[in-house]
Amino acid sequence: MSGTLPTSEAPPSAESTVLSTRELSVLSKQRSILTHVNIDFAPRSLTAVIGPSGCGKTTFVRTLNRMVELTPGLSVEGSVNYLGQDIYGRGIDPVLVRRRIGMVFQRPTVFPMSIFENAAFGLRIIHESEDEIDKAVTEALQRSGLWDEVKDDLNRSAFSLSGGQQQRLCIARALAVRPRVLLLDEPTSALDPMASQRVEATMRGLKEEIVLVLVTHNVGQAARVSDRVAFLHAGNLVEVGPTAEILERPREALTQQFVTGRFS
Amino acid sequence: MSSTPVPGVTGDREPLPSPSSSAARPRPPVGWRRRIWRLVPYVPALVPAAIVVAIAATLVVASGLHNFGLGFFGLAFNSNLNQFGMLVFIVGSFLTAVPALFLSMAIGLGIAIASTTYLPPFLAKIFDPFVDLLAGIPSVVYGIWAFLVIAPIFGNLLNPWAVAHLSFIPGFAGNSVSPTTAGVGLPISIFVLTLMSLPITTLLIRDALRSVPRDLWESGLALGATRWEVVRRVSLRHGSRGIWSAAFLGFGRAIGETVAVAMVIGSTDKLPTNVYDVTWTMSSFMFQTLDAAFGNSLYLAALAELALVLLVITLAVNLLGRRLVRHIYAEEVAGL
Amino acid sequence: MATAVGSAVRLDPSDDLRRGDTGWLRWRTGFDRWMGVLLPLLFGVAILPILDVVYYISAKAVPTLSWSVLTSYADYQAQDALGVPIVTTFLFMLAATAIAVALGLFGGIATAEFLPERAAGWVRMSANLLAGMPSVIVGYFGYFAFVIYFGWGLNFIAGVFTLAFFMTPYIFRTADLAFSSIPRPIREAAYGSGAKPVQYILRVGTPIAFPQILTGVFLAMAIGVGETAPIILTVQPGLLVPNTLFQPAVYMTYLIWTGFSQPANSVALTLAFQAAFLIIIAVLALNIVVRFVAARYRKRLEGLYQ
Numbered sequence: 001m002s003g004t005l006p007t008s009e010a011p012p013s014a015e016s017t018v019l020s021t022r023e024l025s026v027l028s029k030q031r032s033i034l035t036h037v038n039i040d041f042a043p044r045s046l047t048a049v050i051g052p053s054g055c056g057k058t059t060f061v062r063t064l065n066r067m068v069e070l071t072p073g074l075s076v077e078g079s080v081n082y083l084g085q086d087i088y089g090r091g092i093d094p095v096l097v098r099r100r101i102g103m104v105f106q107r108p109t110v111f112p113m114s115i116f117e118n119a120a121f122g123l124r125i126i127h128e129s130e131d132e133i134d135k136a137v138t139e140a141l142q143r144s145g146l147w148d149e150v151k152d153d154l155n156r157s158a159f160s161l162s163g164g165q166q167q168r169l170c171i172a173r174a175l176a177v178r179p180r181v182l183l184l185d186e187p188t189s190a191l192d193p194m195a196s197q198r199v200e201a202t203m204r205g206l207k208e209e210i211v212l213v214l215v216t217h218n219v220g221q222a223a224r225v226s227d228r229v230a231f232l233h234a235g236n237l238v239e240v241g242p243t244a245e246i247l248e249r250p251r252e253a254l255t256q257q258f259v260t261g262r263f264s
Numbered sequence: 265m266s267s268t269p270v271p272g273v274t275g276d277r278e279p280l281p282s283p284s285s286s287a288a289r290p291r292p293p294v295g296w297r298r299r300i301w302r303l304v305p306y307v308p309a310l311v312p313a314a315i316v317v318a319i320a321a322t323l324v325v326a327s328g329l330h331n332f333g334l335g336f337f338g339l340a341f342n343s344n345l346n347q348f349g350m351l352v353f354i355v356g357s358f359l360t361a362v363p364a365l366f367l368s369m370a371i372g373l374g375i376a377i378a379s380t381t382y383l384p385p386f387l388a389k390i391f392d393p394f395v396d397l398l399a400g401i402p403s404v405v406y407g408i409w410a411f412l413v414i415a416p417i418f419g420n421l422l423n424p425w426a427v428a429h430l431s432f433i434p435g436f437a438g439n440s441v442s443p444t445t446a447g448v449g450l451p452i453s454i455f456v457l458t459l460m461s462l463p464i465t466t467l468l469i470r471d472a473l474r475s476v477p478r479d480l481w482e483s484g485l486a487l488g489a490t491r492w493e494v495v496r497r498v499s500l501r502h503g504s505r506g507i508w509s510a511a512f513l514g515f516g517r518a519i520g521e522t523v524a525v526a527m528v529i530g531s532t533d534k535l536p537t538n539v540y541d542v543t544w545t546m547s548s549f550m551f552q553t554l555d556a557a558f559g560n561s562l563y564l565a566a567l568a569e570l571a572l573v574l575l576v577i578t579l580a581v582n583l584l585g586r587r588l589v590r591h592i593y594a595e596e597v598a599g600l
Numbered sequence: 601m602a603t604a605v606g607s608a609v610r611l612d613p614s615d616d617l618r619r620g621d622t623g624w625l626r627w628r629t630g631f632d633r634w635m636g637v638l639l640p641l642l643f644g645v646a647i648l649p650i651l652d653v654v655y656y657i658s659a660k661a662v663p664t665l666s667w668s669v670l671t672s673y674a675d676y677q678a679q680d681a682l683g684v685p686i687v688t689t690f691l692f693m694l695a696a697t698a699i700a701v702a703l704g705l706f707g708g709i710a711t712a713e714f715l716p717e718r719a720a721g722w723v724r725m726s727a728n729l730l731a732g733m734p735s736v737i738v739g740y741f742g743y744f745a746f747v748i749y750f751g752w753g754l755n756f757i758a759g760v761f762t763l764a765f766f767m768t769p770y771i772f773r774t775a776d777l778a779f780s781s782i783p784r785p786i787r788e789a790a791y792g793s794g795a796k797p798v799q800y801i802l803r804v805g806t807p808i809a810f811p812q813i814l815t816g817v818f819l820a821m822a823i824g825v826g827e828t829a830p831i832i833l834t835v836q837p838g839l840l841v842p843n844t845l846f847q848p849a850v851y852m853t854y855l856i857w858t859g860f861s862q863p864a865n866s867v868a869l870t871l872a873f874q875a876a877f878l879i880i881i882a883v884l885a886l887n888i889v890v891r892f893v894a895a896r897y898r899k900r901l902e903g904l905y906q
Contacts, residue, residue, distance in 0.1 A: 305711075306710070309715055310726075311703050312723070312729075313726035315703075316729055316730050319733065319737065319741040322744045325749075326744040371645050375643055375646065378639035382635065383640050394647045394650060398646050398649070400822060401653055401883070402828070404826065405880060408872060409653045412656075413652065413656055459646075459649055462645070490631070491635075492628075493632070513732070517732075521734070522828075522829050527860060550740065554739075554740070583729065586728050
């Protein structure tokens, strides 16, 4: 029941970090999946997380909104800090964490409802008023670039949309609750090139507003949309920095090998 | 499965000419033979269908499709006077099966949600078979247990309590002492039917919930919803076909249940006057009066016609329920 | 809270992860937790009756059972003697199962192996419809068809065939499922090496599918042993084990049906409890065997999936 929802932020400040991790490790019974990851995410940026398959990118991003807890047998050490609070701290409800840190999955996962109800889902469960829901849904659909394509009939079933449109609906759905961070786990891997382009355009737009963390196996995509790139290998954060640096002049040999396609 | 071409049956093999066949012997064209062979597997495959048809046909013949007139759906039943009003039994069937269905669906939903969402997997694996075990207990065993153990509880405890506290609800007032044995009547029959249809409703709802893809479920949680909210708003909607199927098949089970109900329904050919009263259902009435009808051809015809009514209801409900579910056989587990 | 990030970011109440919008959040989380407690308790609705049924019947029957009771062929209407019902039920089961297998096995295999999808769908629907028939209707069919029209009278053979028709769809479904779930690679390998369908079924399919079909037969028997209506409506109870097919015969469930409302300590009620107990034992035993066979079958099939 929030009276004022955040609109555009004040001019960026160098010290402000919306999300960061400190010594973040994830361990299963047999091995460690992530080891001592330290990374900061600045307010209006898109950080691409790249690395070979199995390096832990998906696990990493799932620790950022406590979705990693859904996988049995994993333990999380270290901290993930959202606006100065460790989201794994005592007394912190993951339900609230996930409202501030949203997620979009690999395949479009629209609910069996109308377009409007999909987007409104996150607001309905917090019992927002109809007016607020209306406004927020419209805004979210606009931010995700889907508005013009669906505004004529929002009561259509979400399944009547194409794959790319459904994925943008998922983005809109996540945006409707006004998160500060949006996690995207390979959001275009199930889409055709045209649809992927639309989603990338959406991401480029959103990174002016919120924090985006994009897991991608497509280095080209990272080059196209991201401000910073983080390279993970075997659970270790090998290198992180501005996109141009990492992709063209990486400091680590491993990074160099990966971005030039020696291994994937 | 049968989509891969089956050599031999759709055969393209010519019969090998026998050595001394140079003399022309009239041979049937190969195509004709092939077509016959292709039909052979249908013979055993159609056995269940044939039995169903045989059952329907037998009942039709037995009833002679007698025109008992509208009185067939009336209240007056007296075999001596050739009055065969079956309304009491039809009403009785619905009065017991419908509440039982509601209860069974509600409990089945709860158990299925608990099993798929709230219980840790190892616990769910332990508890789930218990519900299936319910289906393994024969109807007549349920009946004797219900009659001797549960009926007194209803008669001495639950029914009087309801009369004392719930009589403001229409039908709950009045005499709760049944004219026959303590506790028999509608409430305990509903209880028994709920238990007996629970396995099929729970199993089908559980299957429906399990069919929700993992990332759909996680998408819900990732939006800041609680487990309950995702189940209620997403999972149940996704599995709605399976849940409807559970309702239809559960109802079919409840209305067809015969022996256990016969033992606790009170077996009276009168409409119940309140919710505690005794009455009769189609299936239990048919079961219990067949031998009284021996030799009375009109009586037998009437009973056969009632059987046809029950058959039609059962077939309709089962057809509808099965069309909704995509699996071949929803209950491969224990022949529910 | 604002101090954490300075004035750079305007904060929303829900940014405070510790308290957030306590109003709804507490309620929603609380409700979810309640459901996590209440819903699993509903399992009790299923578990308690099962336990109570088994306990009650066992408690009533076991003290009265003895070897002599089980083997006595005396008149069960006058005294506690289960010999005749046990043996007769056994004969019923044997005969009915044999007929049910004959009727259902080949159809199930044929459906899995030969029928095109659409036809298979209809055939399976018919099997499901038959399985969903109320037992009283099958009993009525047996009465009119076998007892009256075939003229077999209220004798053993009528009950055997009625029960067999009742059990057929379960065997049918299991055979169909067993053959349908043979891994495709195996099937294709067999046909690829030139096997004819019958050869495939006999040499490859049956050995693989056999355990599953066996479990299906046992499950069908577990269902059949507890059935009442199909037998009672078609067979007159007899005091002797039938020698020929055209004699009265008694079934275990008959004892329960006739004895359940008799006075306590009467022979009939005692027999009812004992019969119920034996039936539960039989069903339990069959289910245990099924699980055992199914486990071994799964192990065997895992090897096939290499």
